[in-house]
Amino acid sequence: MPGALRGPSDYSQEPTRHPSLRINAKEPFNAEPTRRDLVASYITPVDLFLKRNHGPIPILDDIDSYYVTVDGLIDRPAKLTLDDIKKLPKYNVTATLQCAGNRRTEMSKSRKVRGVGWDVCALGNATWAGAKLSDVLQLIGMPYHTEITPSGGKHVEFTSVDQCPEENGGPYKASIPLGHATNPAADVLVAYEMNGEVLKRDHGYPLRVVVPGVIGARSVKWLDRIDIISEECQGFFMQKDYKMFPPSVDWDNIMWSTRKPQMDYPVQSAICSLEDTNAIIPGEVTVTGYALSGGGRGIERVEISIDGGKSWFGASRYQKEGVPYIAGDIRSDKWAWVLFKTVVDVKDDMEIVVKAVDSSANVQPESVETIWNLRGILNTCWHRVRLLTIH
Ligand code: MTE
Ligand code: MO
Structure with missing residues (x-):
């Protein structure tokens, strides 16, 4: 019996996409708007917004049986339904989501790099609406500005349900420090709307995390679990990707553990x-x-x-x-x-x-x-x- 939210193993049930998108990879679907479309409006229309995926788009079979599991190093694990999240104060945050790979094609012209090629439009500016993650965590008994829990929890891990080849078919995941997650001023959202509409499947329906000011890779879509953990997330996209190495490091001398996962993006x-x-x-x-x-x-x-x-x-x-x-x-x-x-x-x-x-x-x-x-x-x-x- 499949869960309410599940990640398919193939690309037969992808949503339809706007024909003017510039497709950089078809499966998984990775596309950006044209340059002119991108700056035609301050708020990027949802259908033209960057689509960055690492596997097939998940499917929600039944909204009534969907919930997010909150677990890990906490006293009161919980299962939160969409209604539970919607009952919390609703915030609108206008934030630009930028993929760390934006402008990769240009970098590759200087010296070849590995990864999906992107022009200058792997980003978009949207008004996201949802509950603050700090309020969601307060709901399960975690005070604002918690850096560490009594049982040693220091990071908040978000897990999805999409099947990603890089994770050997496992789901996409990422974490942020607990102090960031419980800081209401950081405006981290568990979002259910984008530009005043219910989130589209491509962008994380029914719930996604939005971490403003941080590379897009940490804004996990199709949220299934939130876990309080002691060390940062050990997933592929935290430990074997999205780290900034110096120009002297190449594939023959890389030591992934020597660098931290990238968080903020630069100017x-x-x-x-x-x-x-x-x-x-x-x-x-x-x-x-x-x-x-x-x-x-x-x-x-x-x-x-x-x-x-x-x-x-x-x-x-x-x-x-x-x-x-x-x-x-x-x-x-x-x-x-x-x-x-x-x-x-x-x-x-x-x-x-x-x-x-x-x-x-x-x-x-x-x-x-x-x-x-x-x-x-x-x-x-x-x-x-x-x-x-x-x-
Ligand atoms: N979340 C899941 N579950 N799976 C993914 O492949 N890609 C990440 C992030 N969240 C991803 C994910 C990356 S690298 C980026 S840049 C953003 O989602 C892109 O979000 P968007 O497709 O809504 O623009
Ligand atoms: Mo990204």
């Missing part, structure tokens, strides 16, 4: 109104794109260069179409991206470069070589596009 930006190479009629060219930073660090400024990075000028930013960015209001873009815009007068062949600075004054690195890593994660080097003029 990032990309131009989306242009492709990497463009044929352009001379004149004014509008340049738009996105900028974001992890860990709740908002974007301080976005800068453009048309002389290869010797001099820079600021691009204007907007949180919403037509709504100006309020200088100094870092809360408004705490978890969400900013979209930026500028106009460049193009006379001849040229290159346009963008880089962003976050509220901690972190800046994107100039070259991809300095941050190259064998799995091709966290490519945040200055983004460059080339314009070739047609005279």
Whole structure:
């Protein structure tokens, strides 16, 4: 008898997807929107939102018999139904979910990396709604700001039901530190809505975790279990993937245990109104794109260069179409991206470069070589596009 939520072993029951998505891998389904679609709206429409999967999409047979098991190093294990979660205070959090593999294709051009290739659109900005994880854990007797439980629990592990080849057919899982999970200000959600609609199957229906400011890999979809554990999750995607190694480490000398699983993402930006190479009629060219930073660090400024990075000028930013960015209001873009815009007068062949600075004054690195890593994660080097003029 299959459970209420189950992970199929093949791809015969996948949901339908928007035809304009750029498919990077079919099975499992991995796709991103086009650049122009991505920055056409501040809130990314669900059907155009990045789809990043490691196995077939789970199926919910019966919502009434679905529950999340909360267990591990706690006194009061519980089974929580969707209604139990919905009875908790509901929060709306606008947060950008970015895959650590965003811009991997570009990194691979410098030196080959392993992994699904992504252009610059492996991210999306959504308004997620659900209960705060800190409230869910309070429901089972765990106070806010718990770093360690009396029985030694220090991490919160989320487990799904999808069958992932990397886990030898086991489910996708990840963990975050208990102190992060029980901090109400971290806004970690057990979400049931995305952009005001019930979560779609592709994005984790009926419940997913959303960890704002952290690489997408920790926002586990199709939630089956929440376990309080003493060591961080030992799953493949925590221990053998999504770790940032230095450029000197390659597949012949890698020691996975020497690095921590990646959590926050660094400051990032990309131009989306242009492709990497463009044929352009001379004149004014509008340049738009996105900028974001992890860990709740908002974007301080976005800068453009048309002389290869010797001099820079600021691009204007907007949180919403037509709504100006309020200088100094870092809360408004705490978890969400900013979209930026500028106009460049193009006379001849040229290159346009963008880089962003976050509220901690972190800046994107100039070259991809300095941050190259064998799995091709966290490519945040200055983004460059080339314009070739047609005279
Ligand atoms: N959760 C499960 N159960 N299975 C997965 O394959 N992929 C992770 C994360 N959560 C994944 C998952 C990764 S790597 C990313 S980037 C995000 O989900 C993508 O979320 P999205 O498909 O809703 O955009
Ligand atoms: Mo990801």
